[in-house]
Amino acid sequence: MQYLDTGLPRLRSMVEPQRSPDGKSEWTGSEWVPVGTQTQHTSGAQVYTQQKIVDSVIMGNLTSQTIVQNSPEDLAKAMVLALEQIGFVGNIQSSNPSQQQMANVKNLLKSSDKLASQGVHIQGSTDLKLGNAARLTGRFQAAMDYYERALETFRSERNRSGEADALINIGYVALNQGDLAQAYSDFRNARGMKNEINEPNGEADVILAMANLAFVGNEYDQAQQLFNEALKIKQEFSDENGIAIALIGLGNILEIKKEFQSAQTHYRQGLIIKRKQKDLEGEAIILSNLATIAEHLGNPSDAQRLTNQSIAIKREIGDRRGEAYSHVQLASQAKQRGDLIEAERLYKMALKMKRTLSDLRGQSDTLNLLGVFYEEQDRFEEAEQYFNDSLTIMKQLGDRQGEAIALFNIGNTNLYRNNLDAAHGQFEQSLRLAKTANDHEGASDAMVQLAAIAEQRQNIPLRQNLLKDAAAILRSNNIPVTGWLLENGF
Numbered sequence: 231m232q233y234l235d236t237g238l239p240r241l242r243s244m245v246e247p248q249r250s251p252d253g254k255s256e257w258t259g260s261e262w263v264p265v266g267t268q269t270q271h272t273s274g275a276q277v278y279t280q281q282k283i284v285d286s287v288i289m290g291n292l293t294s295q296t297i298v299q300n301s302p303e304d305l306a307k308a309m310v311l312a313l314e315q316i317g318f319v320g321n322i323q324s325s326n327p328s329q330q331q332m333a334n335v336k337n338l339l340k341s342s343d344k345l346a347s348q349g350v351h352i353q354g355s356t357d358l359k360l361g362n363a364a365r366l367t368g369r370f371q372a373a374m375d376y377y378e379r380a381l382e383t384f385r386s387e388r389n390r391s392g393e394a395d396a397l398i399n400i401g402y403v404a405l406n407q408g409d410l411a412q413a414y415s416d417f418r419n420a421r422g423m424k425n426e427i428n429e430p431n432g433e434a435d436v437i438l439a440m441a442n443l444a445f446v447g448n449e450y451d452q453a454q455q456l457f458n459e460a461l462k463i464k465q466e467f468s469d470e471n472g473i474a475i476a477l478i479g480l481g482n483i484l485e486i487k488k489e490f491q492s493a494q495t496h497y498r499q500g501l502i503i504k505r506k507q508k509d510l511e512g513e514a515i516i517l518s519n520l521a522t523i524a525e526h527l528g529n530p531s532d533a534q535r536l537t538n539q540s541i542a543i544k545r546e547i548g549d550r551r552g553e554a555y556s557h558v559q560l561a562s563q564a565k566q567r568g569d570l571i572e573a574e575r576l577y578k579m580a581l582k583m584k585r586t587l588s589d590l591r592g593q594s595d596t597l598n599l600l601g602v603f604y605e606e607q608d609r610f611e612e613a614e615q616y617f618n619d620s621l622t623i624m625k626q627l628g629d630r631q632g633e634a635i636a637l638f639n640i641g642n643t644n645l646y647r648n649n650l651d652a653a654h655g656q657f658e659q660s661l662r663l664a665k666t667a668n669d670h671e672g673a674s675d676a677m678v679q680l681a682a683i684a685e686q687r688q689n690i691p692l693r694q695n696l697l698k699d700a701a702a703i704l705r706s707n708n709i710p711v712t713g714w715l716l717e718n719g720f
Contacts, residue, residue, distance in 0.1 A: 283296060283300060283304065283305065283308040284308045284311045284312045284315065286308075286341070287308055287309055287312040287337075287338060287341040288312050288315065288316060288334050288337060288338060288341075289337055290336070290337025290338070290340040290341055291337075292341040292344050292345070294344075294348065297344070297345065297348045298348075305345060306353060306356065309338075309341070309342065309345065309356055309360075310356055310359075312338055312341070313338070313356070313359045313360070313363070316334040316335065316338065335363045335364075335366055338360075338363060339360065339363060339364055339369070339372065342360050353383065354379075354380040354381075354383035354384045354387070354389070354392050354396070355380070355392065357376045357377070357379050357380035357383065358376070358377065358380045358392075358395060358396060358399060360376045361373045361374075361375075361376030361377040361380065361399055362399070364376055365399075365402070365403065365406070370403050370406055370407055373399075373403050374400065374403050377396050377399045377400045377403065378396075378400065380392070380395075380396045380399075381393060381396035381397065381400065384396055390423050390426065390427045391423075391424070391427060391429060391432065393423060394419075394420040394421075394423035394424050394427075394429075394432065394436070395420075395432075397416045397417075397419055397420040397423070398416070398417065398420045398435065398436055398439055400416050401413040401414075401415075401416030401417045401420065401439060401443075402439065404416060405442075405443060405446065408628065410443060410446065410447055413443050414440070414443060417436055417439050417440045417443060418440075420436045420439075421433055421436040421437065421440070424436055430463055430466075430467070431463065431464070431467045431469060431472070433463070434459075434460045434463035434464050434467075434469070434472060435460075435472065437456050437459055437460040437463070438456075438457070438460045438472065438475055438476060438479070440456050441453045441456035441457045441460060441476075441479055442479070444456060445479065445482065445483065447668055448631075448667065448668040448669055448670065449668065450483050450486060450487065450707070450708070450709075451707065451708055453479070453483055454480065454483045454484075457476045457479040457480045457483070458476075458480065460472065460475075460476045461473060461476035461477065461480070464476055470503050470506070470507065471503075471507070473503060474500045474503040474504055474507075474512065477496045477497075477499050477500040477503070478496070478497065478500040478512075478515075478516065478519075480496045481493045481494075481496035481497040481500065481519060482519075484496060485519070485522070485523065485526075486709075487708065487709060487710065488526075488709075488710050488712070490523050490526045490527055491527075493519075493523055494520065494523045494527070497516050497519050497520050497523065498520070500512075500516055501513060501516045501517070501520070504516060510543050510546065510547050511543075511547060511549060511552075513543060514540045514543040514544050514547070514549065514552060515540075515552070517536050517537075517539050517540035517543070518536075518537065518540045518552070518555065518556055518559060520536050521533045521534075521536035521537040521540065521559055522559065524536060525562065525563065525566065530563060530566055530567055533559075533563050534560070534563050537556050537559045537560055537563065538560075540552075540556050541553055541556045541557075541560075544556060550583065550586075550587055551584075551587055551589055551592065553583065554580045554583035554584050554587065554589070554592060554596075555580075555592070557576050557577075557579050557580035557583065558576075558577065558580045558595070558596055558599060560576050561573045561574075561575075561576035561577040561580065561599070562599075564576060565603065570607070573603065574600075574603065577596060577599060577600050577603060578600070580596050581593060581596045581597065581600065584596055590623050590626065590627060591623075591627060591629070591632075593620075593623060594620045594623040594624055594627075594629075594632055594636075595620075597616045597617070597619045597620035597623070598616070598617065598620045598635060598636060598639060600616045601613040601614070601615075601616035601617040601620065601639055601643075602639065604616065605639070605642065605643060605646070608646075610643045610646060610647055613639075613643050614640055614643045614644075617636050617639040617640045617643065618636075618640065620632070620635075620636045620639075621633060621636035621637065621640065624636055630663045630664075630666050630667040631663070631664065631667035631669045631672065633663050634659075634660045634661075634663035634664040634667060634669060634672050634676070635660075635672065637656045637657075637659050637660040637663065638656070638657065638660040638664075638672065638675060638676055638679070640656050641653045641654075641655075641656030641657040641660060641676075641679060642679070644656065645679060645682065645683065650683055650686060650687070653679070653683060654680065654683050657676045657679045657680050657683070658676075658680070660672070660676045661673055661676035661677065661680070664676060670703050670704065670706075670707040670709060671704065671709055673700075673703055674700040674701070674703045674704050674709075674715075675700075677696045677697070677699055677700035677703070678696070678697065678700050678714065678715065680696050681693045681694075681696035681697045681700070684696060697715065697718065697720050698720060700715060700720070701715050701720035
């Protein structure tokens with residue numbers, strides 16, 4: 231499945247100047263003026279228009295002269311307007327920025343550094359937006375610096391709501407960096423603040439963050455409970471954006487739990503909202519998820535139709551990463567209908583796209599799928615090479631769950647070739663890593679394969695114990711016991 235970025239309130243596209251219904255007036259950020267009129271700031275012998283300063287900020291060529299010749303208030307306002315003009319409104323950011331947006335963001339951060347070096351004070355709310363911009367470009371330490379500066383400002387102003395907002399964002403940086411414990415601490419403190427000042431809708435935003443954290447940590451029951459809690463509050467406030475995030479999060483969990491009909495219902499409800507919001511990125515992601523559900527429900531024609539709809543939108547908005555993901559879906563669908571030549575072509579096309587994008591995680595996922603594709607055709611040497619390539623990337627990323635999956639797959643290639651000692655070692659490594667990553671289904675799968683090896687070695691008591699434990703892990707985490715385990719009475 232594809233996941234919506236639930237880390238921050240949702241996105242907007244590039245912002246055009248807001249005009250009055252009759253088209254004759256334009257909002258400057260503080261007042262309505264006739265279209266074509268620009269507010270001027272005079273200092274000394276030189277006159278600067280507000281837009282000129284904004285343009286300098288966006289281009290990254292803000293000069294010391296401009297800073298000296300304009301008031302701190304005007305410069306700070308220019309920064310806010312620049313953020314808005316490149317697509318940052320409030321705390322809203324695009325998770326699929328255009329190349330131009332990315333370039334603008336980098337220049338804008340350069341301008342921000344210039345202002346800071348000249349001692350120009352930026353409000354806490356603006357620092358939050360700058361932090362979002364830094365996060366968007368992968369500059370997590372810079373983002374953390376902005377968020378912590380915002381936190382300090384809000385604390386000095388005794389602005390508890392702003393303080394909580396800063397902590398939420400700090401928590402997301404920790405989550406981005408894999409520090410789940412720190413993220414939980416920040417989210418918990420932010421929730422306490424929102425509760426203390428009686429901001430239930432703001433508290434619901436924190437609950438969504440905590441649900442996302444639980445999901446990343448594979449704590450699906452907890453995530454489900456939190457998404458449901460947030461959904462109830464968001465519905466009370468008619469917060470459609472929050473409602474959509476909660477619905478899609480619940481759909482993700484229900485899909486993992488193999489409750490496909492219910493997952494489909496939640497995705498469809500989220501799709502209605504995203505279409506109403508004209509959120510093309512969100513719509514494309516949900517269409518991809520619905521395509522996966524259609525595959526699970528045995529509706530291949532629906533799956534292909536939904537995937538192609540998603541691809542069309544992704545091409546329209548320039549989402550190359552999402553388009554690559556959808557090509558993986560098309561490959562899976564081709565394999566399902568027996569067109570192996572087309573499936574192989576599409577898998578390799580997706581891999582090429584992900585390499586072009588330097589999408590390491592996407593590459594690893596596709597390498598695994600290619601490995602499984604060759605494994606199913608008894609092309610074990612080819613399969614093992616793809617699995618090893620995936621393992622290398624997962625180690626590079628420090629992704630324990632990804633390592634566990636790759637090792638499990640390598641173990642399978644050895645098991646099928648009757649290399650029992652090698653397979654046993656790889657399944658044991660996979661089991662340890664899966665447990666570390668709280669990947670309950672992965673741990674169960676590794677135990678099942680270890681049981682298969684025990685059976686070949688005629689160690690029936692060990693086989694039974696492993697199968698019993700494998701089923702118990704699933705049931706204790708509310709994951710359905712299916713397939714071979716269920717067929718054998720476990």
